[in-house]
Amino acid sequence: xxxxxxxxxxxxxxxxxxxxxxxxxxxxxxxxxxxxxxxxxxxxxxxxxxxxxxxxxxxxxxxxxxxxxxxxxxxxxxxxxxxxxxxxxxxxxxxxxxxxxxxxxxxxxxxxxxxxxxxxxxxxxxxxxxxxxxxxxxxxxxxxxxxxxxxxxxxxxxxxxxxxxxxxxxxxxxxxxxxxxxxxxxxxxxxxxxxxxxxxxxxxxxxxxxxxxxxxxxxxxxxxxxxxxxxxxxxxxxxxxxxxxxxxxxxxxxxxxxxxxxxxxxxxxxxxxxxxxxxxxxx
Numbered sequence: 001x002x003x004x005x006x007x008x009x010x011x012x013x014x015x016x017x018x019x020x021x022x023x024x025x026x027x028x029x030x031x032x033x034x035x036x037x038x039x040x041x042x043x044x045x046x047x048x049x050x051x052x053x054x055x056x057x058x059x060x061x062x063x064x065x066x067x068x069x070x071x072x073x074x075x076x077x078x079x080x081x082x083x084x085x086x087x088x089x090x091x092x093x094x095x096x097x098x099x100x101x102x103x104x105x106x107x108x109x110x111x112x113x114x115x116x117x118x119x120x121x122x123x124x125x126x127x128x129x130x131x132x133x134x135x136x137x138x139x140x141x142x143x144x145x146x147x148x149x150x151x152x153x154x155x156x157x158x159x160x161x162x163x164x165x166x167x168x169x170x171x172x173x174x175x176x177x178x179x180x181x182x183x184x185x186x187x188x189x190x191x192x193x194x195x196x197x198x199x200x201x202x203x204x205x206x207x208x209x210x211x212x213x214x215x216x217x218x219x220x221x222x223x224x225x226x227x228x229x230x231x232x233x234x235x236x237x238x239x240x241x242x243x244x245x246x247x248x249x250x251x252x253x254x255x256x257x258x259x260x261x262x263x264x265x266x267x268x269x270x271x272x273x274x275x276x277x278x279x280x281x282x283x
Contacts, residue, residue: 007031112126
């Protein structure tokens with residue numbers, strides 16, 4: 001639960017509705033907590049009532065002032081606890097209404113509480129500010145067009161700058177001309193730099209292309225040489241084979257000739273022997 005008057009204080013309590021912490025959100029809230037004395041583990045109704053009484057005694061509670069009370073359920077609470085919290089809020093509202101002040105109560109979510117802590121305010125203050133801004137925007141939309149135009153004109157007339165003399169106008173014109181010229185110079189310089197970079201890139205590309213061509217040519221030349229060598233070695237191998245075959249054939253022919261000669265010689269010899277025997281027989 002949080003109470004926002006000008007002192008902003010948040011009450012933290014357990015499931016038994018006993019107050020376990022009081023968090024001040026400004027200097028006034030600190031002072032009020034210091035004035036309370038012993039408040040730990042006392043009932044929420046008692047502590048909230050003593051906070052409001054201290055705020056009244058210190059003169060913070062004024063007529064037509066808006067007091068914001070908000071509650072946040074961090075964990076699931078019992079029905080009895082909810083009833084006690086509602087009773088505490090209604091009693092606070094009664095006490096405040098006696099002082100002719102306005103009371104607004106909100107039930108905030110855990111997400112809204114986290115957002116409020118980030119902004120350094122209580123959940124009630126955050127919701128109240130959000131509601132005010134939304135109502136203001138709604139009222140602006142509901143305003144007739146004529147009134148809205150009048151407001152705009154009034155704002156424009158208030159925000160008008162004093163009229164300038166001739167020299168100031170002349171200076172601004174000269175400055176505009178200078179700015180245009182410098183802009184043109186910058187653009188031309190940028191174009192020149194870009195063109196140079198393009199030329200460099202093209203020359204580098206050409207160089208790379210030439211180098212690649214050379215390397216490709218050398219590779220082709222090497223491949224051709226290797227292919228020629230292989231071709232030569234194959235033809236050499238064929239020639240050697242042919243030569244070997246020729247030698248082999250020659251050798252075979254020689255052997256055959258020699259064998260035939262020997263055969264012929266032997267036959268001649270046999271014939272001679274036979275002739276001799278025959279001749280001898282007749283004698």
